[in-house]
Amino acid sequence: MCNIGLIGDHDEEVAAHAAIPRAIQLAADNIGVRSHFEWVPTPSLDQDFEQKLSKYQALWVVPASPYRSMQGALNGIRFARERRIPFLGTCGGFQHMIIEFARNVMGLTEADHAEENPSASLILVAPLTCSVSEKTHTFKLTPGSKVTDIYGTHEINEQYGVCNYGLNPEFSPILEEAGLRIAGADVDGEVRIMELDQHPFFIGTLFQPERSALKNIVHPLIKAFLRKAIQS
Numbered sequence: 001m002c003n004i005g006l007i008g009d010h011d012e013e014v015a016a017h018a019a020i021p022r023a024i025q026l027a028a029d030n031i032g033v034r035s036h037f038e039w040v041p042t043p044s045l046d047q048d049f050e051q052k053l054s055k056y057q058a059l060w061v062v063p064a065s066p067y068r069s070m071q072g073a074l075n076g077i078r079f080a081r082e083r084r085i086p087f088l089g090t091c092g093g094f095q096h097m098i099i100e101f102a103r104n105v106m107g108l109t110e111a112d113h114a115e116e117n118p119s120a121s122l123i124l125v126a127p128l129t130c131s132v133s134e135k136t137h138t139f140k141l142t143p144g145s146k147v148t149d150i151y152g153t154h155e156i157n158e159q160y161g162v163c164n165y166g167l168n169p170e171f172s173p174i175l176e177e178a179g180l181r182i183a184g185a186d187v188d189g190e191v192r193i194m195e196l197d198q199h200p201f202f203i204g205t206l207f208q209p210e211r212s213a214l215k216n217i218v219h220p221l222i223k224a225f226l227r228k229a230i231q232s
Helices: 015-031 049-053 070-083 092-104 146-151 169-178 209-215 220-231
Strands: 002-007 035-040 058-061 087-090 111-113 122-127 136-141 155-159 165-167 180-186 191-196 202-205
Touching (some): 002 015, 002 070, 002 220, 015 209, 015 220, 049 070, 058 092, 058 220, 070 092, 087 092, 087 220, 092 122, 092 165, 092 169, 092 191, 092 202, 136 146, 136 191, 146 180, 146 191, 146 220, 155 209, 165 191, 169 180, 169 191, 209 220
Parallel strands (some): 002 058, 058 087, 087 202
Antiparallel strands (some): 122 165, 191 202
C-alpha cells in the first residue's frame, strides 16, 4: 500500500483537486500497486507536523495557493526534503518548494511570495511576465536531469492551471548553485521545473501534470512518483 499525503486546502471546484485522485489511481493501476491518499489541510501542519506526516510514504503539495497556512505548506515541504520522502509540488507546490529551500537551506529567511506578501524585501516568487493560465506549452528538459530520465525525451507539452506567479529569474543561478537544479524551461527559457540533486525524488513543476488524468492518461511523472514511494 502506498499512502500519499496531499498537502493543500481541498476545494472540489478546483480542477487540479478533482484530477489528482484520478491521476494517482491511473498511475497505481498501471504499475500494479494499491494506493491511498488523504488530504492534509495546511493549517493542520502549523504544529506537530512531523508526527502528522510520518505515516505517509509520499507527499504532494497541490495547487490552489495562496494556502490557508503558508507556514503549514512550508513545514510539509521541509519534512519531505529533510526525511528524503518522495515529494511532488505542482503549481503552488512548486512555488512554495523554492521558498522553503531558499529559507531553510540557503538562509534567505526573507524569501517570499509576491501574491502573499507583495511588500516583502526578497520576492522569490514573482508575477509572470505574461499569463499562462489554462494554456498548454512546450517545455525543454535539461539533459541528465531526473525529469528527463522519467519522461524519456527532451521536449514535452504540458498544461498550466490558473497560474500568475513563478520563480523570479534573478535567483535561478544561486538556487542551482545550492543544489535545486533547473530540470526544464519553457521555449523562452523561463524556469518551469526544478529538482533537488541530493534527494531520491523532490520535483516541482509550475504546470499541472495531474491534468492528464482528465483525459485518462497515465502521466510518467506521477507514475515515477508512486514507484519511488513504494521503494522508500
